[in-house]
Amino acid sequence: xxxxxxxxxxxxxxxxxxxxxxxxxxxxxxxxxxxxxxxxxxxxxxxxxxxxxxxxxxxxxxxxxxxxxxxxxxxxxxxxxxxxxxxxxxxxxxxxxxxxxxxxxxxxxxxxxxxxxxxxxxxxxxxxxxxxxxxxxxxxxxxxxxxxxxxxxxxxxxxx
Amino acid sequence: xxxxxxxxxxxxxxxxxxxxxxxxxxxxxxxxxxxxxxxxxxxxxxxxxxxxxxxxxxxxxxxxxxxxxxxxxxxxxxxxxxxxxxxxxxxxxxxxxxxxxxxxxxxxxxxxxxxxxxxxxxxxxxxxxxxxxxxxxxxxxxxxxxxxxxxxxxxxxxxxxxxxxxxxxxxxxxxxxxxxxxxxxxxxxxxxxxxxxxxxxxxxxxxxxxxxxxxxxxxxxxxxxxxxxxxxxxxxxxxxxxxxxxxxxxxxxxxxxxxxxxxxxxxxxxxxxxxxxxxxxxxxxxxxxxxxxxxxxxxxxxxxxxx
Ligand SMILES: Cc1cc2nc3c(=O)[nH]c(=O)nc-3n(C[C@H](O)[C@H](O)[C@H](O)COP(=O)(O)OP(=O)(O)OC[C@H]3O[C@@H](n4cnc5c(N)ncnc54)[C@H](O)[C@@H]3O)c2cc1C
Ligand code: FES
Ligand code: FES
Numbered sequence: 001x002x003x004x005x006x007x008x009x010x011x012x013x014x015x016x017x018x019x020x021x022x023x024x025x026x027x028x029x030x031x032x033x034x035x036x037x038x039x040x041x042x043x044x045x046x047x048x049x050x051x052x053x054x055x056x057x058x059x060x061x062x063x064x065x066x067x068x069x070x071x072x073x074x075x076x077x078x079x080x081x082x083x084x085x086x087x088x089x090x091x092x093x094x095x096x097x098x099x100x101x102x103x104x105x106x107x108x109x110x111x112x113x114x115x116x117x118x119x120x121x122x123x124x125x126x127x128x129x130x131x132x133x134x135x136x137x138x139x140x141x142x143x144x145x146x147x148x149x150x151x152x153x154x155x156x157x158x159x160x
Numbered sequence: 161x162x163x164x165x166x167x168x169x170x171x172x173x174x175x176x177x178x179x180x181x182x183x184x185x186x187x188x189x190x191x192x193x194x195x196x197x198x199x200x201x202x203x204x205x206x207x208x209x210x211x212x213x214x215x216x217x218x219x220x221x222x223x224x225x226x227x228x229x230x231x232x233x234x235x236x237x238x239x240x241x242x243x244x245x246x247x248x249x250x251x252x253x254x255x256x257x258x259x260x261x262x263x264x265x266x267x268x269x270x271x272x273x274x275x276x277x278x279x280x281x282x283x284x285x286x287x288x289x290x291x292x293x294x295x296x297x298x299x300x301x302x303x304x305x306x307x308x309x310x311x312x313x314x315x316x317x318x319x320x321x322x323x324x325x326x327x328x329x330x331x332x333x334x335x336x337x338x339x340x341x342x343x344x345x346x347x348x349x350x351x352x353x354x355x356x357x358x359x360x361x362x363x364x365x366x367x368x369x370x371x372x373x374x375x376x377x378x379x380x381x382x383x384x385x386x387x388x389x390x391x392x393x394x395x396x397x398x399x400x401x402x403x404x405x406x407x408x409x410x411x412x413x414x415x416x417x418x419x420x421x422x423x424x425x426x427x428x429x430x431x432x433x434x435x436x437x438x439x440x441x442x443x444x445x446x447x448x449x450x451x452x453x454x455x456x457x458x459x460x461x462x463x464x465x466x467x
Contacts, residue, residue, distance in 0.1 A: 001177055002177060002178045002179075021176050021177060021178050021179040021221075021222075022173060022174050022175055022176045022177075022179070024173070024174065024209070027173075043213065044210045044213065044214075045206055045209075045210060045273070045274075045276070045277060046364055048274065048276060051276055054279075057250075057279045058275060058276050058279060059279055059280050060206075060276045060277070060280070063206055063209040063210060063280075064209075064280070065179060065202070065205055065209065065222070065224070067179045067181060067224065068205070068224065068226065070181070112275065130275070131275060133275065133362065133363035133364070134273070134275050134276045134277065134364065135274075136364075
């Protein structure tokens with residue numbers, strides 16, 4: 001098995017790590033780098049629990065070869081929390097709206113919501129549903145998640 | 161991993177000895193040639209990686225083409241639209257050019273998987289997967305697209321009907337060759353198109369049926385000059401309903417002709433029965449319904465609706 005050194009930005013920090021050829025990003029993040037916020041569910045691109053942002057675009061890290069992130073920037077759920085420990089408005093809205101039950105889908109939901117609100121802080125409900133359509137939640141019935149994304153958008157606006 | 165889960169595919173990781181990141185197309189082709197069929201092209205990886213994990217595919221090395229230069233653009237040259245071999249579904253959906261001049265492809269690309277899958281997955285990868293239900297294959301087949309395939313021996317251009325070879329096989333051998341671009345004529349005045357998809361859910365499910373149609377009308381005579389009808393998966397590969405198309409060519413725009421085309425497509429299609437995706441008879445009925453529905457919409461968009 002060949003290894004190669006890759007460099008990339010992870011949650012704003014430069015990372016340099018040796019990676020075997022068959023490593024998938026989700027395992028690099030969770031096992032090698034210890035960031036367990038990103039979840040691994042189906043491991044085949046279906047459930048979205050492993051969603052991270054690659055150059056601000058949501059992707060499934062379970063089917064993403066780690067080598068693909070060389071020279072690029074990756075944001076995980078850990079990267080949303082501010083240095084002083086304050087949560088991102090989206091994270092706060094999820095808590096306030098009761099959009100978290102077991103919490104397994106939450107990081108994936110929030111990363112997709114982050115990408116959406118970054119482009120469009122006042123999305124219509126249809127846009128929100130579309131943006132989270134690649135993440136499956138088996139608990140909440142989605143209603144409160146949609147509500148949380150809506151109110152996060154409004155909140156981000158008022159703090160701007 | 162506990163013993164009970166040992167044999168599940170998701171408990172196993174992918175197995176590849178080498179992951180290569182070539183900087184030019186020539187270098188990528190050399191790498192593939194050096195591996196003599198033991199290396200495979202990977203682009204977005206949304207098809208290859210799950211297949212490697214399920215051991216439906218086994219290779220020694222992956223050649224990642226996603227950073228090859230000059231293959232990520234969508235351009236218009238004369239009346240041709242050229243889609244680079246690395247263009248993703250997301251880029252395709254967002255492209256104004258595609259939406260305006262090849263709407264059927266934008267509609268198809270918009271229905272692939274999920275946002276995350278569309279951000280990584282490419283149109284060329286969708287074609288190369290050879291899947292008979294691949295969502296962009298039917299639009300491209302209806303647009304009479306052709307693909308440019310590069311190998312160490314040079315380049316060749318293959319028209320889509322010949323590109324698909326059945327059983328997930330295509331004219332592009334992804335262990336040796338690279339699709340560098342896809343090209344097709346821009347739709348213009350008096351042309352209309354429509355994409356329809358039958359599936360159990362809106363997101364994250366392979367289609368039970370996909371229909372893509374393009375019509376070309378004479379608005380003064382109210383006749384159909386030309387029609388293309390692509391359907392999948394109703395045959396081992398993406399399929400053109402030629403009998404139905406023949407009925408439409410030169411015919412007056414009418415309810416009767418649209419219904420006859422639906423009946424012809426019903427007879428031509430040979431879907432397989434599946435416990436999960438529906439019986440062959442159900443799918444054939446739906447082919448009839450979709451061809452009619454698709455033609456009504458395409459004719460309307462072409463400015464020549466059925467009265
Ligand atoms: C959860 C999930 C849902 C999906 N849903 C859909 C769906 O709804 N509809 C649908 O049609 N597909 C779906 N797919 C399949 C897949 O995402 C698409 O086919 C996608 O377009 C593949 O593109 P890619 O760039 O990721 O291909 P890759 O996985 O990189 O490659 C696919 C195949 O094509 C070859 N290849 C790729 N690019 C080239 C090239 N330029 N030249 C030569 N060979 C090449 C590879 O060697 C491989 O054999 C889904 C996949 C997943 C995991
Ligand atoms: S673990 Fe990646 S999509 Fe399910
Ligand atoms: S909160 Fe449990 S899966 Fe969504």
